[in-house]
Amino acid sequence: MSYRGYEPVIGIEIHVQLSTSTKIFSSESTSFSASDNENTSPVSVGMPGSLPVLNKKAVEYSIKTGLALGCEINRKSIFARKNYFYPDLPKGYQISQYDQPLCENGRVTFKVDGVEKTVTIARAHMEEDAGKSNHHGEYTLINYNRAGIPLLEVVSGPDIRSPAEAAEYARTIRQIVRYLDVCDGNLEEGSLRCDCNVSVRKEGATQFGTKVEIKNINSFRFVEKAIEYEIERQIDALERGEKIIQETRLWDPDKNRTFSMRTKEDAQDYRYFPDPDLLPVLVSEDMIARFRRELPELPIARALRFQEEHALPEYDASVLTTEKALADYYEATAQECKNYKAASNWIMTEVLRELKAAGKEIQDATIKPVQLGKMIALIDKGEISGKIAKTVFQEMWASGKDPETIIKEKGLVQVSDPAVIEKIIDEVLSANTQSVEDYKSGKKKNLFGFFVGAVMKASKGQANPEIVNKILQEKLK
């Protein structure tokens, strides 16, 4: 994409909220639904004398994410204090990692419009979240439930070159952390927060332009729109001969624009120093080996396997692997019926459509994958027709019953006995003598479909269509 001879340079910082059951440095619950300030303790509200103790699960989730992003896991990393004053920051500093983060030098690969793109991960470091200020005009209320929720900040290299790439990069990170089950990936609830660094430079230039950080982006669509807006704003400014000011801007989704929050001149000096209350995080080879063994198969690898082992088209493989739960659903279905393409078709069309209509997730599907697999196997064995299968599927979706049960209850078994079918055909033909004549005389050749339909209708859809075709053709010669 061309921008009036300019090239955008984009880097993204994603705060991944780790789904541990307790906070990063204390033992309160992390549940989102608690009432205000319910999930607090002397540690998370910064009472005098309270001390942080690192949550091992948060380290495990961070290392797993680092491994999935192809990062080097530092055998020793250090927690540092980032000092600044704000009412929702209870200690007057945030415990984060600074010059010695847990994960460094990774990369992720994804496709944008069919073109493969690799973005480097500069680092991924652990930190605690702050509380939440709720401004009420005259006064502000602070909820510290979020203070101390574990975050992993994933920082990309300045490798992204378009808004579409940026959104796809963010989607890929979300997909990976959801595969790992370390984050629910819910953007609206803030489980995943994207800050985008955007600059532009003349095409062919080697130096970076001045970057602007955009915050407050809570959907992938807004990632794209905010960056698009920012690129144009910066180019307009440069074209007018202005200089870009290094600043932080906020995305306003209602006005579809970014606006300035603070400039570099008011940038704070965070006075980072190693937190003396916490020991260095030491990671052993054994831990890394264990976490690596526990990693699930990641989306790209899984999609490739579906293409190679199941002979699925690239498109199918990519759709089925968007979510781990969907890929699991497909695999369990395919396992049951051994008809990969059919399993893929049924899921991508019927299952996904029903889910979308009901606003449900794959986990909530009433039809279990084994049931769907059995149904597909019944089609393949010729026990039900594809047409009957649609009816069976609807019944299964509504009731959650097994396909065999539904077929038995509704008498939906396919009829393949030629004698029975011939009888039905004879009845249909004798009831439509005029049409038979028209067809035979060649006047209306397209009437064949009409006969098939009438036979199927007369058999309540149970006649085997292949056999119906065969006998009809003979009779109408």
Added chain:
Amino acid sequence: MDLTFASISEIAEAVQSRKLSAVEAVSHFQKRIDSLDGRLNSFIAKNEHALKDAEAIDARIARGENVGVLAGVPFGIKDMFCTKGLKTTAGSKILENFIPPYDATAVARLKNAGAIVMGKLNQDEFAMGSSNETSYFGAVKNPWNLDCVPGGSSGGSAAAQAARLVAGTVGTDTGGSIRQPASFCGIVGVKPTYGRISRYGIIAFASSLDQAGPMVSTVRDAALTLEVMCGFDPHDSTTSQKNVPAWSKNLDADMKGLKVGLIKEYMRGSLHPDVQKTVDNSIETLKKLGAEIVEISVPMTEFAVPVYYLVCASEASSNLARYDGVKYGYRASFKNLSAVELEEFYGRTRGEGFGSEVKRRIMLGTYCLSSGYYDAYYNKAGQVRRLMTNQYLEAFKKCDVILSPVTTAPAFKIGERISDPLAMYLNDIFTTSTNLAGLPGMSVPFGMSQEGLPIGVQLTASHFEEQKMLNVALALENASSVKGQKPHVV
């Protein structure tokens, strides 16, 4: 038994065996506090529930329970330790009305062993001071001479213990805050190895240096109290997992073959003649008892004071950021709060809430950690610190303990140095290196100045070698000519 001068174990044994009730013990010392503390100002808050707590101890004993080695022993707690339901101020206006919802682990351990918390003891504000003059709650007087400081920052603990307003006290030591007042008031003060005692619930001054410890009347009481306070705490990642030895049971004053090190670099300075004499006498005493005196060198101690002030101010500037008037503690009064900018809110709250010494150190520390200065100051200080620690470890290959003065001079007059911060900081010349290296150190009374002020000597051991240090202290205590001397206010 003369309860006023009874040892901690004597009281505990008497209470446990029901020769004395905890209520009697508490009432006895409450009367002493009420009649004498007006002259010392060593208490900031008294525990109104002390008698009730004592009744509970007595009831448990009556039911046949073994309450613990501190059964019914009245303790005073420095106001740096959070005490559940009992005001904890750190000697500061900014926490004037702060009532913690939890006990510091060290306090909980004392209580679990049967100790009764009598109240909270005065101190320099946030433990920043060497004279107890920076307290928002007023200066503490030295019971040996009411015109003199008791030392600091644990001045209230030292004064209350010397005057026997309680049977035992605890303090904290970041750069000498237990040892220096112990020396000035003629009591035994121990700072164990960094990591021995949990810092959880102790208001942080400089996290990498802070360590609590007992301030009591005898070496044996110190060993016993230390055993109770020490031990791994899952709430403090920096506590040691090492076993806590039974120091009090293994005390051994036999000095034969023991090597006592004297730091070469400490001999150059000019000491007050009475301090010099006390140190010389202690060396002679140990020699006579069979110890071998060896000269050792820890050249980096030359930089101990500047390195200490860089580290402690830097860490303090961050540790004290939480006192912002938002969640608890002092908040400046504003006529129209909703019209106040955040900066003004913080500025006035902290400006009014903190005293000048605390503000001086916050500014110093903020500067040291600032972008562009970090490497030259905090980082460099850390490097010197590591070198100094290594030099100490080398030195301890040649000796078992190091003996040195605690301070250059005995207790000084109230008001004499408060306007000269640098002179005040140099007070810590012999004590700060112990904290920087994380070593255990203690002060044991051994001499008396011409003016009748007590003088201690300092003993330092290698990491986790508290026993060696306590043994030498016991030998000195046994041989001390000042043993049994009492301050005027008793």
